[in-house]
Amino acid sequence: MHAPRKNPAHDAEATVSGGFLFGEDETGxxxxxxxxxxxxxxxxxxxxQSCEGCEQVxxxxxxxxxxxxxxGCNWSSSVVLDPAGVPPEVYAIAYASVVAIARASWNLS
Structure with missing residues (x-):
């Protein structure tokens, strides 16, 4: 005889919860x-400035x-930089990643 199937929502050993997929869940x-x-x-x-080669940017x-x-962000991803003589090919990657991270976390008051 087979054991009765458990409701997946209440199964502590279930590997699929249904509420989480690729970093997204119901909490928003x-x-x-x-x-x-x-x-x-x-x-x-x-x-x-914490990025290599961008210490003066x-x-x-x-x-x-x-x-x-x-x-949900209220400021533009296009920011004004003072590159301090640093070539664009050096600061471009730092700029892109820093601005993307910041825009996901901060809003302007």
Whole structure:
């Protein structure tokens, strides 16, 4: 005889829960930090400067969006940089990854 099938929602040994797939679940996106204009510039600059070859690069401007974008961010991914003589091929990768991470976490107050 076979054991009765357990309801997968209540089966502690189940490997599939149905509520999580590829990093998405029912809780939705994480809460964004709301930061001042100056704080976002400071933090973006610090993140970019932590990347090799970008120690002197600074973010000197960001643009507020009129409405939240599809990701829920209220500032543009196009930021104004002071490259301090660093060639674009050096800072471009740092810029792209830093801005993407920051826009997923921070909103402009």
């Amino acid at each position: 996106p994480a809460e964004r930090q709301v930061l001042s204009y100056a704080e976002i510039l400071t933090r973006l600059s610090a993140l970019i 600074a973010v000197i401007g960001i643009t507020r969006l009129d409405a939240l974008d599809t990701d």
